[in-house]
Amino acid sequence: MSRNRLDYLDELEAEAIYILREVAGQFEKPALLFSGGKDSITLMHLAIKAFRPGKFPFPLVHIDTGHNFEETIQYRDEMIERIGEKLIIGHVQDSINEGKVIEQKGKNASRNALQTVTLLDTIAKHGFDACIGGARRDEEKARAKERIFSVRDEFGQWDPKRQRPELWNIYNGKIHKGENVRVFPISNWTELDVWNYIRRENIPLPTIYFAHQRDCITRNGQLMAASPFLNMDEEDVITRKNVRFRTVGDMTCTAAVESYAFEIDDIINEIAESKISERGARMDDKVSEAAMEERKKGGYF
Amino acid sequence: MDILKFITAGSVDDGKSTLIGRLLYDSDAILADQLEALHASNRKNDDGTIDLAILTDGLKAEREQGITIDVAYKYFETDKRKFIIADAPGHIQYTRNMVTGASNADLAIILIDARKGVVEQTTRHSFLVSLLQIQKVVIAINKMDMVDYSEDTFNSIVADYQKIAAKLKLTDVTFIPVSALKGDNIVYPSTTMDWYKGDSLLQHLETVEVNRDNTAAHARLPVQWVVRPQTDELHDYRGYAGRVASGAFKVNDKVTILPSGFTSTISKIEMYDKEPAEALAGMSVTVHLKDNIDISRGDLIVNSAGEPQLSSAIEADLCWMDTRGLDTSLTYLVQHNTKTVRCKIREILYKVNINTLEKDFDEDFKLNDIGRVVIKTAEPLAFDPYQENKANGGAIIIDSRTNVTVGALMLRQSAE
Numbered sequence: 001m002s003r004n005r006l007d008y009l010d011e012l013e014a015e016a017i018y019i020l021r022e023v024a025g026q027f028e029k030p031a032l033l034f035s036g037g038k039d040s041i042t043l044m045h046l047a048i049k050a051f052r053p054g055k056f057p058f059p060l061v062h063i064d065t066g067h068n069f070e071e072t073i074q075y076r077d078e079m080i081e082r083i084g085e086k087l088i089i090g091h092v093q094d095s096i097n098e099g100k101v102i103e104q105k106g107k108n109a110s111r112n113a114l115q116t117v118t119l120l121d122t123i124a125k126h127g128f129d130a131c132i133g134g135a136r137r138d139e140e141k142a143r144a145k146e147r148i149f150s151v152r153d154e155f156g157q158w159d160p161k162r163q164r165p166e167l168w169n170i171y172n173g174k175i176h177k178g179e180n181v182r183v184f185p186i187s188n189w190t191e192l193d194v195w196n197y198i199r200r201e202n203i204p205l206p207t208i209y210f211a212h213q214r215d216c217i218t219r220n221g222q223l224m225a226a227s228p229f230l231n232m233d234e235e236d237v238i239t240r241k242n243v244r245f246r247t248v249g250d251m252t253c254t255a256a257v258e259s260y261a262f263e264i265d266d267i268i269n270e271i272a273e274s275k276i277s278e279r280g281a282r283m284d285d286k287v288s289e290a291a292m293e294e295r296k297k298g299g300y301f
Numbered sequence: 302m303d304i305l306k307f308i309t310a311g312s313v314d315d316g317k318s319t320l321i322g323r324l325l326y327d328s329d330a331i332l333a334d335q336l337e338a339l340h341a342s343n344r345k346n347d348d349g350t351i352d353l354a355i356l357t358d359g360l361k362a363e364r365e366q367g368i369t370i371d372v373a374y375k376y377f378e379t380d381k382r383k384f385i386i387a388d389a390p391g392h393i394q395y396t397r398n399m400v401t402g403a404s405n406a407d408l409a410i411i412l413i414d415a416r417k418g419v420v421e422q423t424t425r426h427s428f429l430v431s432l433l434q435i436q437k438v439v440i441a442i443n444k445m446d447m448v449d450y451s452e453d454t455f456n457s458i459v460a461d462y463q464k465i466a467a468k469l470k471l472t473d474v475t476f477i478p479v480s481a482l483k484g485d486n487i488v489y490p491s492t493t494m495d496w497y498k499g500d501s502l503l504q505h506l507e508t509v510e511v512n513r514d515n516t517a518a519h520a521r522l523p524v525q526w527v528v529r530p531q532t533d534e535l536h537d538y539r540g541y542a543g544r545v546a547s548g549a550f551k552v553n554d555k556v557t558i559l560p561s562g563f564t565s566t567i568s569k570i571e572m573y574d575k576e577p578a579e580a581l582a583g584m585s586v587t588v589h590l591k592d593n594i595d596i597s598r599g600d601l602i603v604n605s606a607g608e609p610q611l612s613s614a615i616e617a618d619l620c621w622m623d624t625r626g627l628d629t630s631l632t633y634l635v636q637h638n639t640k641t642v643r644c645k646i647r648e649i650l651y652k653v654n655i656n657t658l659e660k661d662f663d664e665d666f667k668l669n670d671i672g673r674v675v676i677k678t679a680e681p682l683a684f685d686p687y688q689e690n691k692a693n694g695g696a697i698i699i700d701s702r703t704n705v706t707v708g709a710l711m712l713r714q715s716a717e
Contacts, residue, residue, distance in 0.1 A: 006303075006581075006583050006584070007302070007303075008302055008303060008304045008383050010584075011303075011304060011583060013585070014544060014583055014584050014585040015544075015585075017544070017585035018525070018543075018544040018585050021525040021526045021542055021543070021544075021585070022525060022639075024525075024526050025525050025526050025598045025639060048573070049572070049573040049585075050542070050585070051526075051528065052573060053528070053530045053532075053535055053538060054528045054529065054530045055530070057526075137374045137376070138375075138376045141373070144373045144374050144375065145371045145372065145373050145374075160371065161371075163371060164705055164706045165397050165398070165400065165401045165622045165697075165706045165709065166401055166706070167400065167401055167404040167695060167697055167706070167709050168404045168405060168691070168692075168695045169405075169544075170636055170637075170638070170695065170696070170697050172636060172697060172699055172704070172705075172706045174634070174699055174701075174704035175704055176704060187374075188374070188376075188385060190376045190378075
């Protein structure tokens with residue numbers, strides 16, 4: 001072993017910082033998509049390392065479904081205050097009010113699918129040419145094929161059959177007007193890598209990632225947080241459970257897992273031994289085997 | 302713990318996806334819900350066992366056609382190492398996708414069907430591996446179960462392959478007889494081939510030494526971004542941010558900025574809140590210089606003790622990756638590290654028939670063609686020969702009409 005064999009977390013960090021700086025160097029008007037989830041929080045931390053003592057060369061953008069866990073919004077606002085960067089919010093409610101999307105009905109109604117429209121409108125309104133996101137290739141098999149710089153046409157669509165070749169660490173960010181690029185700096189990280197990095201760097205997270213008591217109902221075999229956003233009927237029985245969340249999304253489609261992991265070490269142990277992958281706790285991927293691919297083609301992150 | 306990046310290449314039906322599926326399945330890298338989806342799928346092998354290939358076939362079109370179209374990345378780890386697999390398509394029409402996957406690999410696994418032995422595609426995949434300078438090669442001779450686990454069959458394929466390896470100067474080749482379908486020598490040593498004394502594929506991957514750190518090469522830092530806060534308290538702060546491509550920089554090292562040729566001395570190295578003594582290959586750093594000189598994105602900071610070639614006419618190997626053929630009358634863009642300039646392909650020296658390795662003097666450079674060319678750039682590039690320093694010797698060609706990446710260049714030498 002030679003002297004500079006970097007630890008794998010150092011290597012992943014250095015790669016992600018390199019990608020963030022490429023975005024800064026290649027695009028006129030980039031943005032960092034911030035969901036309040038651990039992956040985008042990790043990105044924000046990496047951006048601090050990439051650009052300090054300067055300011056970020058991009059704003060943070062949050063697509064707000066209005067069906068948030070309140071802990072996420074509280075975290076977001078405190079964090080923005082602390083780092084002193086610009087935040088732009090795109091509201092799904094605005095898209096509904098403008099008649100661009102229609103609220104789903106029925107028991108499994110969710111705003112998750114609607115946020116694609118709000119995202120595309122926000123990109124168009126501000127003229128963003130690159131959007132940095134926290135997607136990882138280990139999450140899902142359509143994502144496993146996506147490039148680090150992934151070009152979207154003016155309808156926000158991803159064409160999996162016409163991806164640009166991407167060689168070495170040379171990322172081609174050249175686009176036509178109206179197109180934009182989605183950039184994924186932590187493509188090569190696994191869920192466990194993200195958690196190990198959060199622990200190493202001591203990055204604060206929204207409290208819903210840790211075990212807490214919450215009123216839940218069971219839907220399609222999964223635990224959902226009881227909330228005013230969930231259409232419930234008399235068949236739904238509320239039970240109080242010790243749970244935590246593995247992803248932070250719209251409250252209507254983010255399932256909880258029963259857990260007593262109160263500390264980050266407990267979470268890492270739990271994941272290392274876990275037998276359910278992270279997106280397995282997202283009901284929106286369960287619809288069909290090709291669900292993610294279809295949504296990505298439509299402009300979803 | 303470190304990371305090993307490897308690519309798998311093989312032709313359609315060599316069982317490549319099954320091999321990766323087996324590797325993940327037997328090393329317990331498949332989670333319960335993925336396994337559930339696997340069991341629920343109606344694709345089964347002839348004997349009714351689960352078709353492990355489903356684990357890697359990502360796109361709907363691929364599942365429909367039962368082939369791999371684009372590179373899929375897979376992640377798993379054992380107690381010894383973390384692995385990133387680039388599962389690349391083997392068919393000739395997807396050569397560009399294989400080149401994409403191969404460009405970042407430390408090791409290549411090339412599959413050979415034991416029933417068919419060395420075929421044209423084996424030669425093509427091996428040629429690409431040698432062109433992209435992947436250090437280590439594993440020849441996995443698969444479907445041994447279909448040839449009665451015959452040692453003679455294995456030995457004769459090894460002998461055939463060694464001729465190709467010699468021709469391509471592939472010096473580090475390991476041969477492993479496997480059955481991805483039955484699980485022989487993938488994770489667990491085979492119980493049916495006691496004549497084979499070597500490691501299983503996973504044992505080999507866990508222990509093979511790769512030199513990815515590139516510290517011995519000359520020090521190169523492509524500038525990505527200039528950090529200038531321009532606040533009252535940091536009025537004079539000016540840091541050059543980038544990822545060290547190769548070698549090592551220390552404080553007080555004399556450096557040259559290319560292409561300008563200005564020289565200075567490193568005064569400070571920063572990594573956010575740390576000030577490491579050295580900036581080593583692979584690290585993303587911000588460096589400060591003693592002198593206030595004009596440096597911007599696209600410049601290359603090098604150690605003055607070992608300067609690269611600086612030229613605007615460069616001989617290079619070219620892999621063409623677009624359905625529109627190469628047009629020598631057109632002006633393209635070339636992107637080399639963080640620098641992008643206009644270029645033309647001044648001359649096509651020859652093409653290589655990648656199935657036979659013969660030279661071909663046909664002037665028509667089409668999709669998936671590979672050959673030797675001379676490029677002329679609008680400004681000089683500061684490069685090292687790809688053979689000596691991959692990190693400063695690779696470049697891409699972009700068609701400025703479509704903005705698509707149309708070519709991969711492995712730079713060789715100045716042609717001025």
